Amino acid sequence: xxxxxxxxxxxxxSKEMPNASPTVLIxxxxxxxxIGDEAxxxxxxxxxxxxxxxxxxxxxxLSQNPPETAxxxxxxxxxxxxxxxxxxxxxxxxxxxxxxxxxxxxxTSLHSLVYYLFVIYLAIKCKKPAVIYAQGIGPIRRPLARYxxxxxLNKTRFITVRDEESxxxxxxxxxxxxxxxxxxxxxxxxxxADTGKVGAILLxxxxxKDKKLMGFALRPWKYPSLEHLTAMVEEISKLTEYHPxxxxxxxxxxxxxxxMIREKLxxxxxxxxxxxxxxxxxxxxxxxxxxxxxxxxxxxxxASTGSKLFSLSYDPKxxxxxxxxxxxxxxxxxxxxxxxxxxxxxxxMIEDPNAGRVTQEKMALIRESAIENAKIAxxxxxxx
Numbered sequence: 001x002x003x004x005x006x007x008x009x010x011x012x013x014s015k016e017m018p019n020a021s022p023t024v025l026i027x028x029x030x031x032x033x034x035i036g037d038e039a040x041x042x043x044x045x046x047x048x049x050x051x052x053x054x055x056x057x058x059x060x061x062l063s064q065n066p067p068e069t070a071x072x073x074x075x076x077x078x079x080x081x082x083x084x085x086x087x088x089x090x091x092x093x094x095x096x097x098x099x100x101x102x103x104x105x106x107x108t109s110l111h112s113l114v115y116y117l118f119v120i121y122l123a124i125k126c127k128k129p130a131v132i133y134a135q136g137i138g139p140i141r142r143p144l145a146r147y148x149x150x151x152x153l154n155k156t157r158f159i160t161v162r163d164e165e166s167x168x169x170x171x172x173x174x175x176x177x178x179x180x181x182x183x184x185x186x187x188x189x190x191x192x193a194d195t196g197k198v199g200a201i202l203l204x205x206x207x208x209k210d211k212k213l214m215g216f217a218l219r220p221w222k223y224p225s226l227e228h229l230t231a232m233v234e235e236i237s238k239l240t241e242y243h244p245x246x247x248x249x250x251x252x253x254x255x256x257x258x259x260m261i262r263e264k265l266x267x268x269x270x271x272x273x274x275x276x277x278x279x280x281x282x283x284x285x286x287x288x289x290x291x292x293x294x295x296x297x298x299x300x301x302x303a304s305t306g307s308k309l310f311s312l313s314y315d316p317k318x319x320x321x322x323x324x325x326x327x328x329x330x331x332x333x334x335x336x337x338x339x340x341x342x343x344x345x346x347x348x349m350i351e352d353p354n355a356g357r358v359t360q361e362k363m364a365l366i367r368e369s370a371i372e373n374a375k376i377a378x379x380x381x382x383x384x
């Protein structure tokens with residue numbers, strides 16, 4: 001059953017029906033409790049609707065939680081694992097968009113890669129154009145996974161990727177038929193929630209008003225150890241006298257991990273436990289002077305709101321982002337990093353008014369590039 005947002009139609013009309021609006025089906029990691037991925041979808045829909053409104057094009061999203069997606073994004077949504085319904089919708093749509101985010105990789109799960117490629121394959125089978133939208137590709141380490149990715153992607157109509165490293169990987173695995181363009185993550189297009197909402201969230205989570213704030217968006221990973229991260233947070237607090245605020249970007253795992261770090265700290269700190277949407281998370285990050293993050297979209301939010309950025313790279317996508325922002329000097333590899341040296345680097349960054357921030361000129365170019373994704377996708381929709 002398709003779920004719809006408030007005031008939306010409950011089903012898409014097929015393109016064969018008279019006067020039917022064209023339908024764009026969007027596939028990604030949505031409805032899974034990850035603020036970053038919801039921000040990707042929010043930015044994507046913002047850009048698409050800026051060019052073509054709901055009255056001109058119907059946008060439908062595949063989701064793990066269709067009611068939540070419909071309510072959050074105000075679009076019809078379909079369960080992504082009901083393959084009969086998915087196939088039926090692909091057969092009726094006019095364009096499949098796969099993305100954004102890190103969908104095509106085999107690091108977290110081979111099953112995930114197979115799923116997203118299978119959805120694209122269904123579009124190809126149904127003779128529907130498929131577009132890869134602002135994805136971060138890879139790592140794809142298994143030879144068979146590389147071969148299947150190459151075979152499927154060479155049958156798509158256009159590919160946009162969010163970093164140069166993704167484009168290089170596609171060339172390495174011999175994806176050569178569709179055009180490939182480097183753009184920017186759709187989440188760069190988002191605006192924060194109003195200050196009243198943000199203030200209420202900070203108050204609810206006992207974040208002090210009289211302190212300068214340093215955000216931390218950390219996640220469980222095999223590196224770095226809990227002890228290393230605890231030592232870094234404590235040392236940063238000591239050197240800067242900033243109040244640490246933990247911002248979980250994924251419900252459940254990030255909250256539990258941040259709570260474990262807090263229990264070991266010998267300094268006051270806060271954690272945002274409120275369930276937030278991406279606009280509220282963006283607003284909370286705007287209250288931070290600086291943020292140290294492993295989560296990619298926490299860094300994107302920080303860049304958008306003018307916070308100073310320090311990253312701990314657990315995945316090539318984090319390093320690629322910092323390089324694209326001209327902030328690779330403030331990127332540390334999680335494996336074997338020294339928490340005291342990292343804290344000193346953060347303290348020095350905070351002291352320097354010109355360090356760690358993305359310039360307004362750079363942000364304007366990034367946002368223009370993010371809009372380009374939507375222009376490309378809708379141009380494919382217009383092709384006969």
